[in-house]
Amino acid sequence: MSDGFLKAFAVRHFPWVLGLTFWARYALSSSFRHQFRSDITAYRKLRSEIGDNFRASAANKDADCALLFGFGRIGSCLLEKAMATGFELAGYFPVIVAPRFWYALKAYKLLGLRNVISTADYQTSLSDGKVDGILGQIETCADLLNFVDNGVKVGKYAASTSMRRLRKSGVLDLQDGETRQVVREQLKLSLEAAECGRQMFQRFNPKIMLMSDRGYSPYGELFDLCLQRGIPVVVLNASHRSGQVVFKSYGRHNQEDHFLALSDKTWDQLKKIPWTADRAKALQDEIFDTYEQGDWYSEVGTQTNTKIVDNARLSESLGLDPNKKTAVIFPHIFWDATFFWGKDLFQDYEEWFCEVIKLAASNEYLNWIIKIHPANTVKDHRDNVFGEHSEVLAIRKTLGELPDHIKLLPSATDISTYSVFDVADYCLTVRGTVGIEAACRGIRTLTAGTGRYDRQGFTTDSDTRGEYLMRLGSLDSIPPMSDAEIELARRYAYGTFLVRPTPLSSIDFEYGKDDKATLSTGMNCVNFDELRSAQDIVSMAVWLRSGDDDFCRWPQ
Structure with a gap:
């Protein structure tokens, strides 16, 4: 019996454990408290705007599973609801993969997104000895980039995530103590993410996956695992203007293409x-x-x-x-x-x-x-x-x-x-x-x-x-x-x-002109039935069934 199964079982049957974890973080972290208070305000605003009009779902549990990576933030929940509805309409059973933030989970339920899991539910801890043994064979950044674990480019994802975390440019100097420690931590997380993905695939047997950032852990590892198994990965990104998104479907044939690159077709x-x-x-x-x-x-x-x-x-x-x-x-x-x-x-x-x-x-x-x-x-x-x-x-x-x-x-x-x-x-x-x-x-x-x-x-x-x-x-x-x-x-x-860009008519979303370009969203549909029949959702479902790499809006 795997660690992942035991964690998932504990989360489902002993939710009070999550409560203990939450209150410990609340007591110890001022940033966590600030985020929690912001989440309360955001959740109340969302509930006042949509009420119970979107608790319905057309998900068919007997349909093929689609794993949809979310952000676990209330600000992005409406977008994730729209995406899940498109996948439902295309004939999939969507399962949201997101961090377990308290009010985000309440927002998901408010939106009828009841099938929410976390990678933490399927995480298997890797021993320090195994990580140190692998790192001992890696002396240079080139060694790290070339390190592959059972077909998953964990070295590349560990390097990318380390550079992002350290904000270090150029070649990572693995002889530097701080750099090597961060790389060690990220390599451990990358290896664990790959194993977590294998556990999730064994549990859900997904036929398609949605994510936004496929170059960092844990998304990159899941991306590789999908391509190994012939599972298409749909990548969603913001377009060049507010209110529009860009979709691209990946397989082995185009795995190195930028999400804005045009397919041959x-x-x-x-x-x-x-x-x-x-x-x-x-x-x-x-x-x-x-x-x-x-x-x-x-x-x-x-x-x-x-x-x-x-x-x-x-x-x-x-x-x-x-x-x-x-x-x-x-x-x-x-x-x-x-x-x-x-x-x-x-x-x-x-x-x-x-x-x-x-x-x-x-x-x-x-x-x-x-x-x-x-x-x-x-x-x-x-x-x-x-x-x-x-x-x-x-x-x-x-x-x-x-x-x-x-x-x-x-x-x-x-x-x-x-x-x-x-x-x-x-x-x-x-x-x-x-x-x-x-x-x-x-x-x-x-x-x-x-x-x-x-x-x-x-x-x-x-x-x-x-x-x-x-x-x-x-x-x-x-x-x-x-x-x-x-x-x-x-x-x-x-x-x-x-x-390539797809305007979203079912929801509004735009980025503010503040220092952090904060995302704000709003629902344009009155209820779930209207959302399910919205033109952008219908078009997305048609594209998902088409097998094309690029979602396009061709001029008439």
Whole structure:
């Protein structure tokens, strides 16, 4: 009999144990008390808004199981109810996997989500001796990244989660005491997560899974286990504007693709549709309006409190030489999603950035702008971590002071990223969304990694780091984009920003313009029957049954 079974049995039959655990945390943790009080307020607000109108459920316990990862927070419960209803309509029996927060569980019941489990119910503790034995064989970050346990890339997920926790960029130094201790803890958790997943699969035999963040523990381990078994994983992410989400279904064939990458089927269809002036204008308006409203990727507050300025004013404020072309470097956040997608030409995002700025420093024939990722600011506030960003530290370590021909736009600048494209001739990124934005505006984009939009006919891609650095060394000799390349880029952008995103009509959700981009949600349906017949829910169910990789809204 497994530890997981015993834990699940205890939770179901002796719930008072949870009560003891709760009150111990309440007594000892001020942050837990603050969260609990916030949850009470949020739950009362939710109950006053929806009453008992959504306690109903159409779940068929004899249907195939769908495991849906939730957040265990009242703010996200409405979204999870909508997702569960879509899976029910598609013929699945949804089981929510979420942390056991007291009022979140009450909110789930209020919403008719009675089948809620926690990974803790199926967690098996790994002995310290076994963990130390494994870690003893791992001397370098490369060893860690390559460590696989029964087909699950636990080393990669432990490394990603360690980097996120430590906010350490570049290669993890396993000879450093603090780093090695955190890696040890995360490796233990990753191994336990993999075993937990096996226990859950044995108990529920799921036929599909839903999650949001497949690159960190415990989601990555469950993702791998699903793919091993041929179980599709649906990944849900926020879109570029509030009120919209993006779905992607994963299998072994596309496991390294970014969630915004277009599938071959989607891209083939986009290349075949007539490219009209109306579609070009719709794309232009979508991007401009979302930036102007400060809603562009508001999930992480990328354009909150920024403004669009004209290129003359921006050029003057940065001191750009009007006789030179301008290259813009868009670094990724070094410690976030570092090992998630595709293959990189460089060891990691920091190494790429450092190599690029070395070449930039030696090339005075161009203006250079470094645009620090704007999501740094919200992530700082969410994590309650402040100080210089890792990109700035990397600049100081690599170059000391920036030479006059390289300008820096910090994360918290009030200048909209939209304005930066007006002065750019070249865009440098590994695989960031900025590459799509730049290319559809006719800006030559050089990629340094796969898994997103590379090799689709509108970017300059390299097969080796040597080839990439050679191109970078003669950047000003690379010709401008052709009309055919620009059209391809616009078609791809149209697919990314107008076809793939799904507006949710059944619920409202938006991210605030506060320091943490706080999520707020509301129900647009009167009762469960109305929710079940809402167009967004019906469309989601149809897509789930289709087997397609991408959920798309094709123009009529």
